[in-house]
Amino acid sequence: MKLREILYGIDVLDFRGDMDTDIEGICYDSRKASEGDVFICIKGFSSNGHEYASKAYEKGCRVFLVQEDIEVEGATVVKVENTRREMAKAASNFYNNPSKGIQLTGVTGTNGKTTITYLVKSSLESMGRDSGIVGTIKTYTGKRDIESERTTPESLELQQYFHEMVGNGIDSCVMEVSSHSLELDRVDGCDFKYGIFTNLTPEHMDFHGDIESYMNAKEKLFHMTSKANIINIDDEWGRRIYENVKCAKAKRISYAIREQADIMAKGVKISSEGVKYTMVTPDYKIDIELSIPGEFSVYNSLAAAALLYATEVPKEQIQRSISLCKGVPGRFESISGKEGETVIVDYAHTPDALENILRTAGSFAKGRIITVFGCGGDRDTTKRPVMGGISQKYSDVSIVTSDNPRTEDPDAIINDVLGGMDTQNQNYQVEKDRNIAIKNAVSMAKEGDVVVIAGKGHETYQIIGSEKIHFDDREIARKYLEVK
Incomplete structure (x- = not known):
């Protein structure tokens, strides 16, 4: 060239x-x-x-x-x-603008991005369509699984992945679009047909400075789409984005549980087995079931179903494909113990996500909620005390530990977390060693108790200093459950 x-x-x-x-x-x-x-x-x-x-x-x-x-x-x-910024355009040109040949959907928001992308991919696969995926866990190009280093790759790698997808016969891709990627022009040159907005709560304030700037970064996606923007208007920031993009070339489709929207979940039933509701669209009603509990599962599945609706997938296929989805690695991943205890491993690393997970676990736990969590180093410090308060509020026992401290002192991070906790209350412990923290939580769990291990989810490593060592919360939990 x-x-x-x-x-x-x-x-x-x-x-x-x-x-x-x-x-x-x-x-x-x-x-x-x-x-x-x-x-x-x-x-x-x-x-x-x-x-x-x-x-x-x-x-x-x-x-x-x-x-x-x-x-x-x-x-x-x-x-x-x-x-x-210009690298994104140059890369797209070099690879012959590959995203033009793909039904590309971007998913953005604070929480839910990964689950929605997996729900969409799983749904398309159940209909016999292979779909590419780009996100926090991995990138899949049709023949290759590439472990992700960040939510949205740098523009050069991203265009290369799209090029591979086209070469492998993939005609659809659903990708997580981070606020960093939008602010740093990584997704310039991407031909988004659809956009999905999940929700917005304070995150990455170390980068954006304030939540208004964070929202403005997210909103950029919905001015880049050509066919439809699917927006959660139960979220106050979603309502603002919905109004702000009314003059964009893509049509707007709102979804909600509580607000009056184009696509709604009615008659919601949430249990330890999952969620059930009636999806109400402008054209029809269908019953949706998903075997992942929690109100967040209603929102995530409704967003995925709304995208399928927007792409004119028949209602029978939407109903069937959503019900076949079995979950996402490290997202409310449940492990059962021999004594009737349950361990849930989840990626929750924001205040809102942690609260959602703990409230959901509390809704079906017959015993205590025992929470193991920490906060990542070299990241937004403002959320640390907030997460400490949330863990203490919704847990019977909170074990504050290390996450990925990176180049920060783990003790300093833990002290930030404790700043939001009532240290006069005896319902918390501090154990810097994450392995021992998980061991302690599993050891004290009895029949009916739920142990929530939050913050790392699917990750199979821990970053200490500049070193990445093998560490998988799920492996550690299973090991200690076995020896009980």
Whole structure:
């Protein structure tokens, strides 16, 4: 491909070199650079790619996309205002705009994104349609499962995945779209046909600064869609987004349990076995069942069913496909003990998610709720005391432990959590070692008790400092259940 084709639609501020240079690939990591690549100099939070241009040059790169001046003799240099933003367009051009050939759905919001993407994928598979997925747990391209490092990949990898999907005959993909990816232009160049909004509660305040900015980042998705935006209007921020996108080219479809909406869940019944309700649409009513308990399961399944409705899937198939969904790894994943105790492992790492999980567990527990949780390091600190208060309020015993401390002192993180707890109340413990914390919780659980292990869910590792060690909450819980 010629350089001029890759630069199509990109606002070039300055240029020197040859527009007809043949391009073999694109990269932004000098360690992966090779001859014939365009090297894109990304100015990040912790490093500046412009400082690695010489290393990319040594690897054979002779074309550079920059936003700062660099000195590379005899190379073609293209200067733009923002290389991260333009990389998304360049990557899409290089891979022949692959998302145009896919029914691409973006799901955004604080909680529920992963579950909704899995519900949609599972539903499509039950109808004989293979679907791609991009999200927190993995990316699936039709032939490859790629473990995820972040919720939404960098734009270059994302376009490569779409390209693989098209090559593998995939015509549909559902992906989680994080606020970071929207704010940092990772999803520019994506041809979203549908968008789903779940809910919004304070999260990533270390990055966005305030919840208004957080909402504005999420809202960007719904100005990028072409067919329909499916929005939860029981959520106050969802109602605002619904109003804000009324002039967008995509039609609006509201969903709710309580507010009057286009698609509603009526007659909701929640038990330890799952949820049942009647889905009411402008055209018909159908009964929905899902074997995952909790009100959040009503919202998640309603959003997935609303998307299927918007894509004109027959009502009988919607009803059947949702009922066949069996859950998501690390999302309210239940493990039964020999003595009648239950362990639930969940990814809940926000105040709202933790409260939802604990209230749901409390609705069917015959005994005590014993909670093990911590908060991640190098992340939003404002939620830590809030989560401490929530755990203490909805648990009979709270065990505060370490999550992924990363480069922070685990004791300092735990102290932040304790700042929201009544330390005069004796219903909590502190155990920094997560392994021992889980052991203690499982050991004290008796018949009818529910142990909730929150924060890591599907993760099979713990990040301590810069080291990633193997650690799976589910494995640890099963080990201690076996020896009881």
